[in-house]
Amino acid sequence: MTASTSNAPPANLADIPKTHKAAVYDKPGSLSIKVVDVDTPEPGAGEVLVRLTHSGVCHSDYSVMMNAWKALPFPTQEGQVGGHEGVGFVAKLGPGLESSPVKVGDRVGIKWMSAVCNACPACLHGRDAVCANGKISGYYTPGTFQQYALGPASYVTPIPDGLDSAAAAPMLCAGVTVHAALKKAEIKGGQYVVVMGAGGGLGHIACGIASKGLGARVIGIDHGSKKAVAVESGAEFFIDFTQTKDVAAEVMKLTDGLGAHGVLVLTASNAAYGQAPTFLRFGGTAVCVGIPEGDLVPIASASPAALIFKELKICGSAVGGRLDAIETLDFARRGAAKTHYRTAKLEDLAQVFQDMEDGKIEGRVVLEL
Ligand SMILES: [Zn+2]
Ligand SMILES: [Zn+2]
Incomplete structure (x- = not known):
């Protein structure tokens, strides 16, 4: 930095x-x-x-x-x-x-x-x-x-005073985007949130806000080369999807068999979207953020029965509004969003x-x- x-x-x-x-x-x-x-x-x-x-x-x-x-x-x-x-x-x-x-x-x-x-x-x-x-x-x-x-x-x-201008600039887009997504997942202290793309430009900020800002327990998923940045940013657990046969089973294991309260899909990958609902516990929310390029592909695991019996929610989130921006900059000022x-x-x-x-x-x- x-x-x-x-x-x-x-x-x-x-x-x-x-x-x-x-x-x-x-x-x-x-x-x-x-x-x-x-x-x-x-x-x-x-x-x-x-x-x-x-x-x-x-x-x-x-x-x-x-x-x-x-x-x-x-x-x-x-x-x-x-x-x-x-x-x-x-x-x-x-x-x-x-x-x-x-x-x-x-x-x-x-x-x-x-x-x-x-x-x-x-x-x-x-x-x-x-x-x-x-x-x-x-x-x-x-x-x-x-x-x-x-x-x-x-x-x-x-x-806010006390926040470097250069550090504030990326918060106005990447930071705001992940904060608004975490709000839509209604993540609270002590809850589990899975961040897909945890070591990326959006993901590492999400790990910070979720763990240091909200007190949530972050399970980061990404390529193994991104582990250091994800963990350093606040991921308590990390799953290398290239080395893990059954990622959903791993998420279940880390969450005492119940699944995560929320999943943020920050990667623009249809494969990631296809897995996201399978990580959720009863009443959990998957938030779509990354936009896959090319043909429009439905979310593979979003069958009505799965959504109905676990009362799951899937929603989208685009950037964030003025209140989200003010809140994000406050997280940044306090060192939670970096x-x-x-x-x-x-x-x-x-x-x-x-x-x-x-x-x-x-x-x-x-x-x-
Ligand atoms: Zn932008
Ligand atoms: Zn308007």
Whole structure:
């Protein structure tokens, strides 16, 4: 882990330049990034201008750059600025924010949903991460791979004191995602939760929040090469699925024959989904998070009889909302949610995506802006 010392606002926060540095997708559909000067925008009514100091780089940014997600309504625009794990300082308030709790100099984050409508069914349920009219940062709106970005004062995430900006950035996406999933599984202290993909980018944070944050007993499942990071992050038990003939039997053995209270499926693997319900005890919940690529495959072991007689639940969870983000950053501040990361420069972004494509990134890369 690389330490950063940039928790204080830049000295020149009030001097807002006419243009600033941004990394743009100059040829969406291919791995290509251009670092250019763009006009620094004026915050509109209810908006704040954020002087970003850090941005995490997420695999979803890669997918947006490559136009890999057919579910998005239109191809990524040429010249779009990507990024959705931004941390920085409020540099200017737009009109109408005289009585807003957000002030110039506050440290805030911009996450996957940069703005939401507050009126659709998802928003009314407090599930603003899947707002029907939400603006995905770095796809609909210029994202966080730049020095200045806009966000609604009511929707930027306050970053707690005592948490490093670079460490906070990945929490805004990966951390929020696993915390929201653990909430849907309703995991409480002393309960067993299985984390599938325990050593991955999401999984190791889930191990930390579940064990150190919630006091749960974590059974991590992953490739043996990921054991160290899973255990170090908080997995009490670890199952190497490549060396274990009957993973479900192993989960039963570890849970006194009863099964786990919850399972988080963080891997994008249909095989993992096929096993997940078989790990559950009576009344347990399996939460779907990783999205398998290719053909749509039903969850193999989700037969009605199995669900009925054990009263199991299977649900999905997409990123997380504003409350999830605030709670996740509090876990991070207290050291329960931690992520491995290294820092890089904005100019290195193309190489970071190349490393991502080649599977060479451990944990996260955080850009210093
Ligand atoms: Zn992300
Ligand atoms: Zn909405």
